[in-house]
Amino acid sequence: MNLQEEMAALVKEYKSSGLTQKSFSARKGIGYPKFNYWYRKLAGEQVREPTGFLPVRTQGSSVPAEAVEVVYPNGVKLRVPSEDLSLLSNLIRLY
Structure with missing residues (x-):
């Protein structure tokens, strides 16, 4: 079994484990960055978990x-x- 097949099997096992990536990789003795890399690679970068703020679209009112x-x-x-949105922008960047 080559490395890609091995990691694909681990990713499949992870998905049904109910654990976080960090917990799963620690239990399997794999570094979290390595496991996360393979998880994203095998998922085609489509399974990214949101971190921080998400873009918001508004419609005219x-x-x-x-x-x-x-x-x-x-x-x-x-x-x-609402008339001071530049202040809001600066405060968001502070977080």
Whole structure:
């Protein structure tokens, strides 16, 4: 069995294990970066888990919003007046 076949078998086992990639790779004695590389390679880069912020698309509204609210992953809520979106942009970059 070559390395690609071996890693494909491990990725298949991981998917049914219910473990995180870090836990699974530790149990199998494989470095997490190596396992993650093979997981992404074999999945064709389509199984990327989101980290951080995701793009948001808005549609035009006839009623302007008074404020924009952003909820950070740690639960902190941030309300910024909608006319000052540059401030919002700068605050997001701080996180």
